[in-house]
Amino acid sequence: SQKIEQNSEALNIQEGKTATLTCNYTNYSPAYLQWYRQDPGRGPVFLLLIRENEKEKRKERLKVTFDTTLKQSLFHITASQPADSATYLCALEEGTGRRALTFGSGTRLQVQP
Amino acid sequence: GAGVSQTPSNKVTEKGKYVELRCDPISGHTALYWYRQSLGQGPEFLIYFQGTGAADDSGLPNDRFFAVRPEGSVSTLKIQRTERGDSAVYLCASSTSGAHNEQFFGPGTRLTVL
Numbered sequence: 499s500q501k502i503e504q505n506s507e508a509l510n511i512q513e514g515k516t517a518t519l520t521c522n523y524t525n526y527s528p529a530y531l532q533w534y535r536q537d538p539g540r541g542p543v544f545l546l547l548i549r550e551n552e553k554e555k556r557k558e559r560l561k562v563t564f565d566t567t568l569k570q571s572l573f574h575i576t577a578s579q580p581a582d583s584a585t586y587l588c589a590l591e592e593g594t595g596r597r598a599l600t601f602g603s604g605t606r607l608q609v610q611p
Numbered sequence: 612g613a614g615v616s617q618t619p620s621n622k623v624t625e626k627g628k629y630v631e632l633r634c635d636p637i638s639g640h641t642a643l644y645w646y647r648q649s650l651g652q653g654p655e656f657l658i659y660f661q662g663t664g665a666a667d668d669s670g671l672p673n674d675r676f677f678a679v680r681p682e683g684s685v686s687t688l689k690i691q692r693t694e695r696g697d698s699a700v701y702l703c704a705s706s707t708s709g710a711h712n713e714q715f716f717g718p719g720t721r722l723t724v725l
Contacts, residue, residue, distance in 0.1 A: 502653075532713065541615070541702050541716030542654065587653050597642065598667055599714065601653030 500525040504588060504602040511578055512610050519573040519605045521588035526600070529593025531564055531571050536585045536604065545586075546573075550593070578609045613637070615717035617703050623723045624693055632688040632720045636705030643686050644706075644714060645678055647699040654702055660686060661708070693724045 534542035561574040589599040646654035656670040680686040704714040
């Protein structure tokens with residue numbers, strides 16, 4: 499069956515360190531992968547999109563990698579800050595023309611001051 | 612500019628009742644999506660509109676769920692004969708018509724079925 503896995507346990511790190519979140523998928527062939535941030539009581543907010551033919555994408559302190567052989571995406575936040583504390587969701591879009599996103603369950607990140 | 616808005620923010624209803632949830636997308640966004648999110652889970656796709664038509668309703672769980680977007684802007688998600696299992700946060704998102712664009716989400720409507 500199709501599955502998207504993100505670490506269900508919260509990730510706790512110290513301010514200033516790099517946070518690395520993992521998204522693994524099985525039985526999908528996504529053409530695009532997106533990362534969203536979600537704060538409690540709010541809707542997800544788009545962060546980055548990476549295409550299947552891109553290995554890496556950066557935006558300010560954020561970096562995303564996409565390995566279609568390993569079926570894995572890594573999401574990095576460098577120089578993390580307490581304000582980065584949130585749940586981070588990965589979402590797949592298949593390249594079949596279907597626009598719906600399939601989301602993982604998210605990983606909660608807690609950055610300690 | 613205004614983002615995606617959803618009303619009501621909270622809805623409590625009794626099992627068996629009918630509910631309507633409203634979504635106002637970002638002006639000019641032709642694509643509109645409905646998702647629902649249970650506690651501790653990611654959003655689960657329900658239906659996608661391109662303009663006025665439902666381009667993909669494969670995520671609707673059963674025929675108690677229906678959504679409309681008559682003028683290509685505001686959308687209403689309708690749930691008949693609500694069940695306790697329908698309790699969740701219902702999220703609406705919109706995007707431009709270009710392929711693979713980011714989706715802009717509203718704050719959601721928290722539906723509780725007693």
